[in-house]
Amino acid sequence: MILQSTENREAYYNELAELDKKHFIHPTTSFKQHQEQGPKFIFTEGKGIYLKDVRGKTVIDGLSSLWNVNIGHGREELGEAAAKQMKKLAFSSTFATNSHEPVIELAKVVASMAPGDLTATFFTSGGSEANDTAFKTVRYYWQLKGLPEKKKIISRKKSYHGVSVGASSATGLPGFRSFPSLAPDFLYVDSSIEALKELVETEGADTIAAFISEPIQGSGGVNPPPEGYFKEVRALCDANDILFIADEVITGFGRTGKTFGMEHYDVVPDVMVIAKGITSGYAPLGGMVLTERLRSELVSLSDGIFMHGYTYSGHPMCCAVALENLRILKEEQLYENVRQMGEAFQKGFEWLQDRHEVIGDARGVGLLGAVEIMKDKETGTRFDEPVSVKVIEEALHHGLLGRSIIYEGQDTLAFAPPFCITNEEVEKIISIIDESLTTVLKKI
Numbered sequence: 001m002i003l004q005s006t007e008n009r010e011a012y013y014n015e016l017a018e019l020d021k022k023h024f025i026h027p028t029t030s031f032k033q034h035q036e037q038g039p040k041f042i043f044t045e046g047k048g049i050y051l052k053d054v055r056g057k058t059v060i061d062g063l064s065s066l067w068n069v070n071i072g073h074g075r076e077e078l079g080e081a082a083a084k085q086m087k088k089l090a091f092s093s094t095f096a097t098n099s100h101e102p103v104i105e106l107a108k109v110v111a112s113m114a115p116g117d118l119t120a121t122f123f124t125s126g127g128s129e130a131n132d133t134a135f136k137t138v139r140y141y142w143q144l145k146g147l148p149e150k151k152k153i154i155s156r157k158k159s160y161h162g163v164s165v166g167a168s169s170a171t172g173l174p175g176f177r178s179f180p181s182l183a184p185d186f187l188y189v190d191s192s193i194e195a196l197k198e199l200v201e202t203e204g205a206d207t208i209a210a211f212i213s214e215p216i217q218g219s220g221g222v223n224p225p226p227e228g229y230f231k232e233v234r235a236l237c238d239a240n241d242i243l244f245i246a247d248e249v250i251t252g253f254g255r256t257g258k259t260f261g262m263e264h265y266d267v268v269p270d271v272m273v274i275a276k277g278i279t280s281g282y283a284p285l286g287g288m289v290l291t292e293r294l295r296s297e298l299v300s301l302s303d304g305i306f307m308h309g310y311t312y313s314g315h316p317m318c319c320a321v322a323l324e325n326l327r328i329l330k331e332e333q334l335y336e337n338v339r340q341m342g343e344a345f346q347k348g349f350e351w352l353q354d355r356h357e358v359i360g361d362a363r364g365v366g367l368l369g370a371v372e373i374m375k376d377k378e379t380g381t382r383f384d385e386p387v388s389v390k391v392i393e394e395a396l397h398h399g400l401l402g403r404s405i406i407y408e409g410q411d412t413l414a415f416a417p418p419f420c421i422t423n424e425e426v427e428k429i430i431s432i433i434d435e436s437l438t439t440v441l442k443k444i
């Protein structure tokens with residue numbers, strides 16, 4: 001049995017670390033590094049933008065953990081909403097035509113927040129399941145329309161859509177596809193409308209079910225789209241009967257200062273994928289939102305059972321937590337705070353770019369931002385070893401948790417703090433990045 005000792009936190013950490021190494025297989029982690037280094041942090045509590053670990057260290061959660069704890073840590077109301085729901089109805093199935101109150105209520109709220117006629121939600125436990133659901137649903141739709149050959153899914157290079165077999169196959173970062181036997185019929189395209197047009201022409205629109213994209217790519221490096229891109233994509237999809245799936249897993253529910261990321265580009269997709277921010281990470285929940293047009297077509301075309309459903313599709317507790325999270329975000333005007341703090345945050349990145357020759361690019365929208373490090377801006381040459389990894393390590397010494405993105409040869413520092421952040425906290429984040437960059441660059 002583990003006895004927590006406040007006097008000897010280090011011993012307690014060591015005890016937990018040994019158990020972690022032996023018994024816990026970490027996601028997206030090097031098996032070797034985990035065994036050699038053990039867990040960097042063992043967190044025990046969180047409040048606002050801060051996390052605290054067993055050794056008593058407090059750090060700023062500069063990425064809202066996994067771009068998801070949008071409301072901030074330690075909101076007891078969400079725990080109370082979960083407990084209340086679990087005491088009343090912990091679980092009941094939504095298979096066949098069964099339903100329950102929180103899932104109906106949440107589906108209504110999502111419909112009221114979603115743009116255009118995106119009004120009907122299929123719930124999952126997270127983003128990967130939601131993307132898989134979208135891929136199966138669009139293919140099912142074309143099959144019902146008598147066009148079973150329309151099954152290819154086009155995604156963008158540097159995109160991230162998750163790690164289930166389908167979502168990995170759709171992910172445009174090759175590292176995530178380094179497994180044998182992933183799913184067939186996924187294609188990857190450069191982020192220009194010309195490249196997409198060419199691919200559609202080469203493959204033939206009659207073989208393509210859908211195009212999927214994040215409004216702003218997250219894990220691929222926080223990449224906003226080229227100017228006018230999504231409007232042209234929408235037109236191309238319409239002209240070729242290709243469904244447009246927006247993966248709003250990171251950008252949904254306010255991260256960019258608008259309720260959904262695609263709203264920046266004035267485009268309404270046919271299918272919208274959501275997760276993370278819907279519960280701010282307090283409970284696992286995702287979903288696929290369909291337009292009323294698609295929903296009603298599925299109703300009229302379908303003659304059998306849609307053989308797709310997760311045990312936890314619309315879990316009552318998760319839905320109750322989502323409802324409470326969305327209520328608080330709205331009532332406390334946290335979306336407005338994202339707009340205001342987002343401006344300060346993005347200005348901070350521009351300021352960093354002015355101060356540091358090595359910052360080749362500063363980019364982002366709202367509270368989603370990144371700087372890309374280059375040895376030579378003109379040529380785009382990188383340092384031999386990624387600098388961002390060292391900067392993130394250094395920033396940790398100063399109490400800031402962020403992400404280094406080195407896929408596809410990039411060298412990017414990414415941040416996405418919780419929506420409850422204050423001006424002083426934004427300044428603190430920027431000054432820690434500044435200080436950490438200066439320290440690391442001195443040693444190179």
Ligand SMILES: Cc1ncc(COP(=O)(O)O)c(C=O)c1O
Pocket residue numbers: 066125126127128129131160161162163214218219247248249250275276286
């Ligand atoms: C854009 C995007 N889509 C999908 C996913 C996968 O979501 P999950 O990890 O909940 O399966 C993620 C996760 O980071 C994401 O960023």
